[in-house]
Amino acid sequence: MSHLSSINPSNTFTTPSRATTKASTLHPLAALTPDELTTISRVVKSYNASKTCLFRRCLLVEPPKALVVPYLQAELSGAPLPPVPTRRGQALFYFEGEQDFMEALVDITRGTLLGQRILPGEHGPGDDDEVLEIGAKALASPIVQAELERLQLPQGCEVIPEPWPYGSDDTPTPTRLSQVWFFLNYAERKDHPSSNFYAHPLDFSCVVDIATMEVVRIDRMPTDGGIEVSTDPNARFRPNPDCEYAPELLAEGVRKDLKPLHISQPEGVSFTIADDGETVKWQKWEFRVCFDVREGMILRNVKYDGRPIFYRLALSEMTVPYGDPRAPVHRKSAFDLGECGAGQTANNLQLGCDCLGVIHYFDGMGTSADGRPVKIPHAICIHEQDAGLGWKHTNIRTGRADVTRARELVFQLIVTVGNYEYALYFVFDTAATLHYEIRATGIMSVTPADPSADFSETAFGTVVADGVFAPHHQHLFNLRIDPAIDGYDGSVVTYDDVYPMKRDERNPHGVGFEVKSTKVENESAFNLDWTTNRVVKMVNPNKRNKFSGKPVGFKIMAPPTQLGLADPTSMHNIRGEFVNNHVHVTKYADNELWGSGEHLWQSRGGRGGCRTWAERGRKLENDSVVWFTLGFTHATRSEDWPVMPSEHFRMSFKPVGFFEQNPALDVPPSKQHVNQSRYAFPDQEAPIKPCCHL
Structure with missing residues (x-):
């Protein structure tokens, strides 16, 4: 954060939002609220109004421990609480169509941008929507379609792309990449929500440039125990049996001899959660x-x-x-x-x-x-x-x-x-x-x-x-x-x-x-x-x-x-x-x-x-x-x-050595009228009394 570029002090948002008003009353260790998340993104988008920001994460920048500890000590002793440290947030984002990974620091309490910088050589994480888009674009790519045609897949089947973060090679990769693996659902299984497509891995993978959403190359998969890639460029798909885990897809069904096991708390739970929603x-x-x-x-x-x-x-x-x-x-x-x-x-x-x-x-x-x-x-x-x-x-x-x-x-x-x-x-x-x-x-x-x-x-x-x-x-x-x-x-x-x-x-x-x-x-x-x-x-x-x-x-x-x-x-x-x-x-x-x-x-x-x-x-x-x-x-x-x-x-x-005796010494004894244990076969005489007979 110390390398963030300087921001013109006049670049402030002078109209307090609800989030600005509430922020100073939050506990120093409270998680970001929806209003605070809105403030972070609003401040960053306003400063970069000429571009479209694609946010990867908005996170709380925890206040310095040196400022929080006096607050916690005052809580413990019952002394007056010191002022809450300024609430700050970090935004990690891209500009649409650009490669540079960006970081911004926001003063949430005041609704101002403290700094913004490019993170050279760094790449941002994915999100679910992006992962789905990577898979869809990979599947639609002409070179991927050519591989699928080469395989001559069964009629009516479904191909499932699975994008993974690109694990770095020894050579640096300046662009943000994703490796996409491919699997198959047979026609008779593709409409089932739990069909196990992992049972049918295909013999190629591809690499996608995330900024352009283009497939940059095909990586052929190894198919034997050798170190070298062994995929025949003219190979056809070889069907193999389904391996399902969904209960209704199991050939022999599920076990029939398990009887219900219920845990009851007739008086409710023993824990409490404070009005702040976080203190337990x-x-x-x-x-x-x-x-x-x-x-x-x-x-x-x-x-x-x-x-x-x-x-x-x-x-x-x-x-x-x-x-x-x-x-x-x-x-x-x-x-x-x-x-x-x-x-x-x-x-x-x-x-x-x-x-x-x-x-x-x-x-x-x-x-x-x-x-x-x-x-x-x-x-x-x-x-x-x-x-x-x-x-x-x-x-x-x-x-x-x-x-x-x-x-x-x-x-x-x-x-x-x-x-x-x-x-x-x-x-x-x-x-x-x-x-x-x-x-x-x-x-x-x-x-x-x-x-x-x-x-x-x-x-x-x-x-x-x-x-x-x-x-x-x-x-x-x-x-x-x-x-x-x-x-x-x-x-x-x-x-x-x-x-x-x-x-x-x-x-x-x-x-x-x-x-x-x-x-x-x-x-x-x-x-x-x-x-x-x-x-x-x-x-x-x-x-x-x-x-x-x-x-x-x-x-x-x-x-x-x-x-x-x-x-x-x-x-x-x-x-x-x-x-x-x-x-x-x-x-x-x-x-x-x-x-x-x-x-x-x-x-x-x-x-x-x-x-x-x-x-x-x-x-x-x-x-x-x-x-x-x-x-x-x-x-x-x-x-x-x-x-x-x-x-x-x-x-x-x-x-x-934290305590002077067993800290569980005062746990109430186990009693039968509370536990309500029962013999499995009540018509048979029990050989001994249960340990919780008190």
């Missing part, structure tokens, strides 16, 4: 939850029993690098949910809620290409769920059992990114632990496979059906964690390792082991280590647990999942700044929010990201930000076809 209170937790088209769910000012834990917590980035070395499949590597068109409008944010019981929805806000606010209904689902045993103990002398059931408050966002679904969860529990969970499902991205080819020695993917090859790939995610452990004055990051003690006079029987703590003094990166049970801790050095004497804190509990596998010199690796280490620790900066930098479409890397920032090595002064990388390496299998069973990953932020 539940079981001593209090926080703001916001929606953003770049990051999805954002948690702000997370507190437990009035004690701060996090200033800000959000998924900063994701990448899906494919391990297929064959061109053009080597370009498959999607970055961030917004880059793939998810989140800009409602089409790709699908709730598909999988919870049982009472649910509540948060709507989100996006922006249309012409700058209008777009409501995204049901963007976030909120519900409570039973989480099984909370804690239990039976006094073996008296036979009395005391038991509680754990409960969780779940915030769920499901994003459809082309073929895949990502279900993203923040989960709060009654023992003061915050969990982050990811579930991946949907349909694998596939390429054509020549039925006559031998894939038995092919190790970078799997033939999952006749004519269908699924390359191995990874789903890597990065969380940006801005801690505020028991206060907003900064937190220290450490990591603990467990080592066996040397057998000596301190350990005469050779059974001892001990925990060693290492303070992260400088910006750096490191990995988890299962051999030492390494955990990362965020602590407040100024507050101590009265029993242990150690700093109060929270620790990150997560398995050490596999990191990025692409060669260090590859574009997959260069672009994916967070893929080499589980943990990066950097000095706080207001404008460092995304693990691989701000603009990712065809990015070249090296322009900022947690790897670059960690390499600065600056001294950390109790103002650390943690970037945590997690994910899946998906070695494809036939059981993942035609739709993938949900794969899930859960990590936890657990208190360590």
Whole structure:
């Protein structure tokens, strides 16, 4: 933002809008309102009145943390609130028919333009309307039509184009491009809304110049296990069987022996949502939850029993690098949910809620290409769920059992990114632990496979059906964690390792082991280590647990999942700044929010990201930000076809010395008159009393 061009101070909008009047009364951490989105686009369009602006994103520029913290501290103490910092917004856009990617900064409170600039070498993300247009223009292209004629497709079939962000090659691409893959629906299936066209991949792809919406070349697809493209330029389409997942299309139907399972909350939910629509209170937790088209769910000012834990917590980035070395499949590597068109409008944010019981929805806000606010209904689902045993103990002398059931408050966002679904969860529990969970499902991205080819020695993917090859790939995610452990004055990051003690006079029987703590003094990166049970801790050095004497804190509990596998010199690796280490620790900066930098479409890397920032090595002064990388390496299998069973990953932020005893000690006991458990076979005598018989 510091390089934005100067704007004539007289270029102001002197007629206050409703948004200008309301902005000063909003909480500093409130998400953009529809009126504010309108103000941003209106200001930018007015300044550029001679051109047509095509908006890619309008985002909140969060106020400097140094200005927000006094406001949060005043809220905590009940002191008079200081003035709300100026509300600012960022507009990212193109001029119709032009290549330059533009950025503007708007003072929303005053309705003025603070600056505007060209972003040289950067490319903007897509949106749903643009993706649909790319597909339509690709399909209508004469050179694509020539390929379809060459294939001699079955009569009455439907060809489905699927545009993807153009994964960068080693050579820079100055224009904004999209790779388009093609699939087929047979005539008898094309009218069904869930027909699985991915079962019929075609043997060519094309590249579209998005500025002109013209196909610039055909890329022929590999169809055997060799590295070289093997498509015969005279090849004809080879029919292969359908592979359907829709219940009514399954040849043997669905199971008939599953009986209903209902979860009931007869007195309603236990959480409350304030009039601002963002502040949630539940079981001593209090926080703001916001929606953003770049990051999805954002948690702000997370507190437990009035004690701060996090200033800000959000998924900063994701990448899906494919391990297929064959061109053009080597370009498959999607970055961030917004880059793939998810989140800009409602089409790709699908709730598909999988919870049982009472649910509540948060709507989100996006922006249309012409700058209008777009409501995204049901963007976030909120519900409570039973989480099984909370804690239990039976006094073996008296036979009395005391038991509680754990409960969780779940915030769920499901994003459809082309073929895949990502279900993203923040989960709060009654023992003061915050969990982050990811579930991946949907349909694998596939390429054509020549039925006559031998894939038995092919190790970078799997033939999952006749004519269908699924390359191995990874789903890597990065969380940006801005801690505020028991206060907003900064937190220290450490990591603990467990080592066996040397057998000596301190350990005469050779059974001892001990925990060693290492303070992260400088910006750096490191990995988890299962051999030492390494955990990362965020602590407040100024507050101590009265029993242990150690700093109060929270620790990150997560398995050490596999990191990025692409060669260090590859574009997959260069672009994916967070893929080499589980943990990066950097000095706080207001404008460092995304693990691989701000603009990712065809990015070249090296322009900022947690790897670059960690390499600065600056001294950390109790103002650390943690970037945590997690994910899946998906070695494809036939059981993942035609739709993938949900794969899930859960990590936890657990208190360590933050409390003086079990924070779930006061959860009400589990009682039968509340739980209303029933024997499956009531006519049979139960061998023992249920544990919840109290």
